Amino acid sequence: MKNDREEKKQKFTQPKKSKAGLYSILGLVAVAVMISSYFILGNSKPSDSANALADTGQKMNYSSNAKLEQTVVPSKVENGKEVVTTLGTVKEKKFIKTEYKANGKTVPLTAFIQPDGKVMVAVSYCEPCKGDSFHISNNQIICNTCGTIWDLQTLKGLSGGCQAYPPQALTYSLNGDNLEIPQAVLDSWSPRV
Known part of the structure:
Protein backbone atom coordinates (compact mmCIF):
# COMPACT_ATOMS: atom_id res chain seq x y z
CA MET A 1 0.00 0.00 0.00
CA GLY A 42 -0.36 23.23 -58.85
CA ASN A 43 -1.62 26.65 -58.04
CA SER A 44 -4.93 27.91 -59.39
CA LYS A 45 -3.41 30.64 -61.53
CA PRO A 46 -3.39 29.92 -65.26
CA SER A 47 0.03 29.41 -66.76
CA ASP A 48 1.52 30.34 -70.08
CA SER A 49 -0.40 28.28 -72.65
CA ALA A 50 -0.85 25.50 -70.09
CA ASN A 51 -4.08 24.23 -71.60
CA ALA A 52 -3.43 25.08 -75.25
CA LEU A 53 -3.12 22.02 -77.48
CA ALA A 54 -3.83 23.46 -80.89
CA ASP A 55 -1.13 25.56 -82.50
CA THR A 56 -1.82 27.75 -85.51
CA GLY A 57 1.87 27.78 -86.39
CA GLN A 58 1.94 31.56 -86.55
CA LYS A 59 2.58 34.14 -83.85
CA MET A 60 -0.23 36.65 -83.37
CA ASN A 61 0.14 40.33 -82.57
CA TYR A 62 -3.08 42.17 -81.82
CA SER A 63 -2.77 45.86 -82.65
CA SER A 64 -3.41 48.51 -80.03
CA ASN A 65 -5.35 50.44 -82.67
CA ALA A 66 -7.93 47.72 -83.22
CA LYS A 67 -10.60 46.32 -80.92
CA LEU A 68 -11.30 42.67 -81.77
CA GLU A 69 -14.73 41.63 -80.50
CA GLN A 70 -15.82 38.04 -79.98
CA THR A 71 -17.56 36.46 -82.97
CA VAL A 72 -20.56 34.40 -81.85
CA VAL A 73 -20.53 30.89 -83.32
CA PRO A 74 -22.79 27.89 -82.71
CA SER A 75 -21.58 24.89 -80.75
CA LYS A 76 -22.88 21.35 -80.48
CA VAL A 77 -22.72 18.33 -78.23
CA GLU A 78 -21.56 15.04 -79.80
CA ASN A 79 -20.73 11.75 -78.08
CA GLY A 80 -20.62 13.27 -74.59
CA LYS A 81 -18.36 16.13 -75.64
CA GLU A 82 -19.00 19.79 -76.30
CA VAL A 83 -17.58 20.77 -79.67
CA VAL A 84 -16.71 24.36 -78.78
CA THR A 85 -15.68 25.27 -82.32
CA THR A 86 -13.25 24.19 -85.00
CA LEU A 87 -9.61 25.11 -85.33
CA GLY A 88 -10.42 26.51 -88.78
CA THR A 89 -13.02 28.87 -87.31
CA VAL A 90 -10.60 30.12 -84.64
CA LYS A 91 -7.90 30.69 -87.28
CA GLU A 92 -10.38 32.68 -89.37
CA LYS A 93 -12.15 34.68 -86.63
CA LYS A 94 -9.27 34.84 -84.07
CA PHE A 95 -11.68 35.26 -81.11
CA ILE A 96 -14.98 33.39 -80.76
CA LYS A 97 -17.76 33.07 -78.21
CA THR A 98 -20.28 30.27 -77.89
CA GLU A 99 -22.44 28.63 -75.22
CA TYR A 100 -22.65 25.14 -73.85
CA LYS A 101 -26.32 24.37 -73.21
CA ALA A 102 -27.18 20.89 -71.98
CA ASN A 103 -28.40 19.05 -68.89
CA GLY A 104 -29.98 22.23 -67.55
CA LYS A 105 -26.65 24.07 -67.56
CA THR A 106 -25.46 27.07 -69.60
CA VAL A 107 -21.75 27.93 -69.66
CA PRO A 108 -20.42 30.77 -71.87
CA LEU A 109 -17.24 29.70 -73.67
CA THR A 110 -14.56 31.47 -75.67
CA ALA A 111 -11.58 30.46 -77.79
CA PHE A 112 -8.82 32.71 -79.06
CA ILE A 113 -5.35 32.67 -80.54
CA GLN A 114 -2.70 33.69 -78.05
CA PRO A 115 0.32 35.77 -79.11
CA ASP A 116 2.48 32.61 -79.29
CA GLY A 117 0.05 31.16 -81.88
CA LYS A 118 -1.57 28.58 -79.60
CA VAL A 119 -5.32 28.35 -79.12
CA MET A 120 -6.78 28.91 -75.65
CA VAL A 121 -10.27 27.69 -74.74
CA ALA A 122 -11.78 29.25 -71.62
CA VAL A 123 -15.01 30.01 -69.82
CA SER A 124 -16.15 33.40 -71.11
CA TYR A 125 -17.03 34.76 -67.69
CA CYS A 126 -15.61 37.38 -65.31
CA GLU A 127 -17.10 36.08 -62.06
CA PRO A 128 -17.03 39.16 -59.77
CA CYS A 129 -18.81 41.47 -62.22
CA LYS A 130 -20.70 38.65 -64.02
CA GLY A 131 -19.50 39.89 -67.42
CA ASP A 132 -19.52 37.26 -70.18
CA SER A 133 -18.16 39.20 -73.14
CA PHE A 134 -14.64 40.39 -73.83
CA HIS A 135 -12.57 42.08 -76.51
CA ILE A 136 -8.88 41.93 -77.43
CA SER A 137 -6.63 44.94 -77.95
CA ASN A 138 -2.84 45.27 -77.73
CA ASN A 139 -2.31 41.58 -76.80
CA GLN A 140 -4.67 42.00 -73.86
CA ILE A 141 -8.10 40.56 -73.13
CA ILE A 142 -10.53 43.08 -71.64
CA CYS A 143 -13.87 42.50 -69.91
CA ASN A 144 -16.62 44.46 -71.65
CA THR A 145 -18.54 44.85 -68.35
CA CYS A 146 -15.92 46.07 -65.85
CA GLY A 147 -12.92 46.91 -68.04
CA THR A 148 -10.50 44.61 -66.18
CA ILE A 149 -7.45 43.82 -68.32
CA TRP A 150 -5.43 40.58 -68.46
CA ASP A 151 -2.37 39.63 -70.48
CA LEU A 152 -3.61 37.54 -73.41
CA GLN A 153 -0.74 35.03 -73.22
CA THR A 154 -0.67 34.35 -69.47
CA LEU A 155 -4.09 35.65 -68.33
CA LYS A 156 -2.25 37.53 -65.58
CA GLY A 157 -4.23 40.50 -64.27
CA LEU A 158 -2.88 43.90 -65.33
CA SER A 159 -5.52 46.35 -64.10
CA GLY A 160 -9.11 46.54 -62.90
CA GLY A 161 -11.18 45.13 -60.06
CA CYS A 162 -11.48 41.53 -61.23
CA GLN A 163 -7.80 40.76 -61.94
CA ALA A 164 -7.82 37.53 -59.91
CA TYR A 165 -10.62 36.09 -62.07
CA PRO A 166 -9.61 35.97 -65.74
CA PRO A 167 -11.56 33.83 -68.17
CA GLN A 168 -10.96 30.36 -66.69
CA ALA A 169 -8.76 28.30 -69.02
CA LEU A 170 -10.10 24.84 -69.83
CA THR A 171 -8.26 21.74 -70.94
CA TYR A 172 -9.61 20.62 -74.29
CA SER A 173 -8.82 17.96 -76.84
CA LEU A 174 -8.26 18.41 -80.54
CA ASN A 175 -10.27 15.79 -82.44
CA GLY A 176 -9.58 16.32 -86.12
CA ASP A 177 -10.48 20.00 -86.52
CA ASN A 178 -12.82 20.07 -83.48
CA LEU A 179 -11.91 21.65 -80.15
CA GLU A 180 -13.75 19.46 -77.63
CA ILE A 181 -14.42 19.46 -73.88
CA PRO A 182 -16.11 16.57 -72.04
CA GLN A 183 -19.68 17.44 -71.01
CA ALA A 184 -18.94 16.27 -67.45
CA VAL A 185 -16.35 19.06 -67.09
CA LEU A 186 -18.85 21.72 -68.15
CA ASP A 187 -21.73 20.19 -66.17
CA SER A 188 -19.64 20.42 -63.00
CA TRP A 189 -18.23 23.91 -63.70
CA SER A 190 -19.22 26.65 -61.26
CA PRO A 191 -18.00 30.22 -60.80
CA ARG A 192 -14.94 30.68 -58.56
CA VAL A 193 -16.74 33.38 -56.53
Whole structure:
Protein backbone atom coordinates (compact mmCIF):
# COMPACT_ATOMS: atom_id res chain seq x y z
CA MET A 1 0.00 0.00 0.00
CA LYS A 2 2.85 2.32 0.81
CA ASN A 3 4.29 1.62 -2.63
CA ASP A 4 1.01 2.60 -4.30
CA ARG A 5 0.97 5.83 -2.38
CA GLU A 6 4.54 6.64 -3.34
CA GLU A 7 3.83 5.97 -7.05
CA LYS A 8 0.80 8.23 -7.01
CA LYS A 9 2.72 10.93 -5.16
CA GLN A 10 5.50 10.80 -7.73
CA LYS A 11 3.00 11.12 -10.60
CA PHE A 12 1.74 14.40 -9.21
CA THR A 13 5.05 15.79 -8.01
CA GLN A 14 7.21 14.88 -10.99
CA PRO A 15 7.48 17.55 -13.72
CA LYS A 16 5.46 16.64 -16.83
CA LYS A 17 7.33 15.64 -19.93
CA SER A 18 7.34 18.33 -22.58
CA LYS A 19 5.45 17.66 -25.77
CA ALA A 20 7.28 20.41 -27.65
CA GLY A 21 9.24 17.88 -29.67
CA LEU A 22 6.06 16.12 -30.78
CA TYR A 23 4.41 19.42 -31.74
CA SER A 24 7.51 20.48 -33.67
CA ILE A 25 7.49 17.26 -35.67
CA LEU A 26 3.76 17.57 -36.39
CA GLY A 27 4.28 21.18 -37.50
CA LEU A 28 7.09 20.21 -39.86
CA VAL A 29 4.99 17.39 -41.34
CA ALA A 30 2.08 19.81 -41.90
CA VAL A 31 4.34 22.32 -43.66
CA ALA A 32 5.84 19.55 -45.82
CA VAL A 33 2.34 18.37 -46.81
CA MET A 34 1.25 21.91 -47.75
CA ILE A 35 4.36 22.55 -49.83
CA SER A 36 4.19 19.22 -51.64
CA SER A 37 0.46 19.61 -52.36
CA TYR A 38 1.14 23.05 -53.86
CA PHE A 39 3.65 21.56 -56.28
CA ILE A 40 1.68 18.38 -56.99
CA LEU A 41 -1.72 19.98 -57.45
CA GLY A 42 -0.36 23.23 -58.85
CA ASN A 43 -1.62 26.65 -58.04
CA SER A 44 -4.93 27.91 -59.39
CA LYS A 45 -3.41 30.64 -61.53
CA PRO A 46 -3.39 29.92 -65.26
CA SER A 47 0.03 29.41 -66.76
CA ASP A 48 1.52 30.34 -70.08
CA SER A 49 -0.40 28.28 -72.65
CA ALA A 50 -0.85 25.50 -70.09
CA ASN A 51 -4.08 24.23 -71.60
CA ALA A 52 -3.43 25.08 -75.25
CA LEU A 53 -3.12 22.02 -77.48
CA ALA A 54 -3.83 23.46 -80.89
CA ASP A 55 -1.13 25.56 -82.50
CA THR A 56 -1.82 27.75 -85.51
CA GLY A 57 1.87 27.78 -86.39
CA GLN A 58 1.94 31.56 -86.55
CA LYS A 59 2.58 34.14 -83.85
CA MET A 60 -0.23 36.65 -83.37
CA ASN A 61 0.14 40.33 -82.57
CA TYR A 62 -3.08 42.17 -81.82
CA SER A 63 -2.77 45.86 -82.65
CA SER A 64 -3.41 48.51 -80.03
CA ASN A 65 -5.35 50.44 -82.67
CA ALA A 66 -7.93 47.72 -83.22
CA LYS A 67 -10.60 46.32 -80.92
CA LEU A 68 -11.30 42.67 -81.77
CA GLU A 69 -14.73 41.63 -80.50
CA GLN A 70 -15.82 38.04 -79.98
CA THR A 71 -17.56 36.46 -82.97
CA VAL A 72 -20.56 34.40 -81.85
CA VAL A 73 -20.53 30.89 -83.32
CA PRO A 74 -22.79 27.89 -82.71
CA SER A 75 -21.58 24.89 -80.75
CA LYS A 76 -22.88 21.35 -80.48
CA VAL A 77 -22.72 18.33 -78.23
CA GLU A 78 -21.56 15.04 -79.80
CA ASN A 79 -20.73 11.75 -78.08
CA GLY A 80 -20.62 13.27 -74.59
CA LYS A 81 -18.36 16.13 -75.64
CA GLU A 82 -19.00 19.79 -76.30
CA VAL A 83 -17.58 20.77 -79.67
CA VAL A 84 -16.71 24.36 -78.78
CA THR A 85 -15.68 25.27 -82.32
CA THR A 86 -13.25 24.19 -85.00
CA LEU A 87 -9.61 25.11 -85.33
CA GLY A 88 -10.42 26.51 -88.78
CA THR A 89 -13.02 28.87 -87.31
CA VAL A 90 -10.60 30.12 -84.64
CA LYS A 91 -7.90 30.69 -87.28
CA GLU A 92 -10.38 32.68 -89.37
CA LYS A 93 -12.15 34.68 -86.63
CA LYS A 94 -9.27 34.84 -84.07
CA PHE A 95 -11.68 35.26 -81.11
CA ILE A 96 -14.98 33.39 -80.76
CA LYS A 97 -17.76 33.07 -78.21
CA THR A 98 -20.28 30.27 -77.89
CA GLU A 99 -22.44 28.63 -75.22
CA TYR A 100 -22.65 25.14 -73.85
CA LYS A 101 -26.32 24.37 -73.21
CA ALA A 102 -27.18 20.89 -71.98
CA ASN A 103 -28.40 19.05 -68.89
CA GLY A 104 -29.98 22.23 -67.55
CA LYS A 105 -26.65 24.07 -67.56
CA THR A 106 -25.46 27.07 -69.60
CA VAL A 107 -21.75 27.93 -69.66
CA PRO A 108 -20.42 30.77 -71.87
CA LEU A 109 -17.24 29.70 -73.67
CA THR A 110 -14.56 31.47 -75.67
CA ALA A 111 -11.58 30.46 -77.79
CA PHE A 112 -8.82 32.71 -79.06
CA ILE A 113 -5.35 32.67 -80.54
CA GLN A 114 -2.70 33.69 -78.05
CA PRO A 115 0.32 35.77 -79.11
CA ASP A 116 2.48 32.61 -79.29
CA GLY A 117 0.05 31.16 -81.88
CA LYS A 118 -1.57 28.58 -79.60
CA VAL A 119 -5.32 28.35 -79.12
CA MET A 120 -6.78 28.91 -75.65
CA VAL A 121 -10.27 27.69 -74.74
CA ALA A 122 -11.78 29.25 -71.62
CA VAL A 123 -15.01 30.01 -69.82
CA SER A 124 -16.15 33.40 -71.11
CA TYR A 125 -17.03 34.76 -67.69
CA CYS A 126 -15.61 37.38 -65.31
CA GLU A 127 -17.10 36.08 -62.06
CA PRO A 128 -17.03 39.16 -59.77
CA CYS A 129 -18.81 41.47 -62.22
CA LYS A 130 -20.70 38.65 -64.02
CA GLY A 131 -19.50 39.89 -67.42
CA ASP A 132 -19.52 37.26 -70.18
CA SER A 133 -18.16 39.20 -73.14
CA PHE A 134 -14.64 40.39 -73.83
CA HIS A 135 -12.57 42.08 -76.51
CA ILE A 136 -8.88 41.93 -77.43
CA SER A 137 -6.63 44.94 -77.95
CA ASN A 138 -2.84 45.27 -77.73
CA ASN A 139 -2.31 41.58 -76.80
CA GLN A 140 -4.67 42.00 -73.86
CA ILE A 141 -8.10 40.56 -73.13
CA ILE A 142 -10.53 43.08 -71.64
CA CYS A 143 -13.87 42.50 -69.91
CA ASN A 144 -16.62 44.46 -71.65
CA THR A 145 -18.54 44.85 -68.35
CA CYS A 146 -15.92 46.07 -65.85
CA GLY A 147 -12.92 46.91 -68.04
CA THR A 148 -10.50 44.61 -66.18
CA ILE A 149 -7.45 43.82 -68.32
CA TRP A 150 -5.43 40.58 -68.46
CA ASP A 151 -2.37 39.63 -70.48
CA LEU A 152 -3.61 37.54 -73.41
CA GLN A 153 -0.74 35.03 -73.22
CA THR A 154 -0.67 34.35 -69.47
CA LEU A 155 -4.09 35.65 -68.33
CA LYS A 156 -2.25 37.53 -65.58
CA GLY A 157 -4.23 40.50 -64.27
CA LEU A 158 -2.88 43.90 -65.33
CA SER A 159 -5.52 46.35 -64.10
CA GLY A 160 -9.11 46.54 -62.90
CA GLY A 161 -11.18 45.13 -60.06
CA CYS A 162 -11.48 41.53 -61.23
CA GLN A 163 -7.80 40.76 -61.94
CA ALA A 164 -7.82 37.53 -59.91
CA TYR A 165 -10.62 36.09 -62.07
CA PRO A 166 -9.61 35.97 -65.74
CA PRO A 167 -11.56 33.83 -68.17
CA GLN A 168 -10.96 30.36 -66.69
CA ALA A 169 -8.76 28.30 -69.02
CA LEU A 170 -10.10 24.84 -69.83
CA THR A 171 -8.26 21.74 -70.94
CA TYR A 172 -9.61 20.62 -74.29
CA SER A 173 -8.82 17.96 -76.84
CA LEU A 174 -8.26 18.41 -80.54
CA ASN A 175 -10.27 15.79 -82.44
CA GLY A 176 -9.58 16.32 -86.12
CA ASP A 177 -10.48 20.00 -86.52
CA ASN A 178 -12.82 20.07 -83.48
CA LEU A 179 -11.91 21.65 -80.15
CA GLU A 180 -13.75 19.46 -77.63
CA ILE A 181 -14.42 19.46 -73.88
CA PRO A 182 -16.11 16.57 -72.04
CA GLN A 183 -19.68 17.44 -71.01
CA ALA A 184 -18.94 16.27 -67.45
CA VAL A 185 -16.35 19.06 -67.09
CA LEU A 186 -18.85 21.72 -68.15
CA ASP A 187 -21.73 20.19 -66.17
CA SER A 188 -19.64 20.42 -63.00
CA TRP A 189 -18.23 23.91 -63.70
CA SER A 190 -19.22 26.65 -61.26
CA PRO A 191 -18.00 30.22 -60.80
CA ARG A 192 -14.94 30.68 -58.56
CA VAL A 193 -16.74 33.38 -56.53
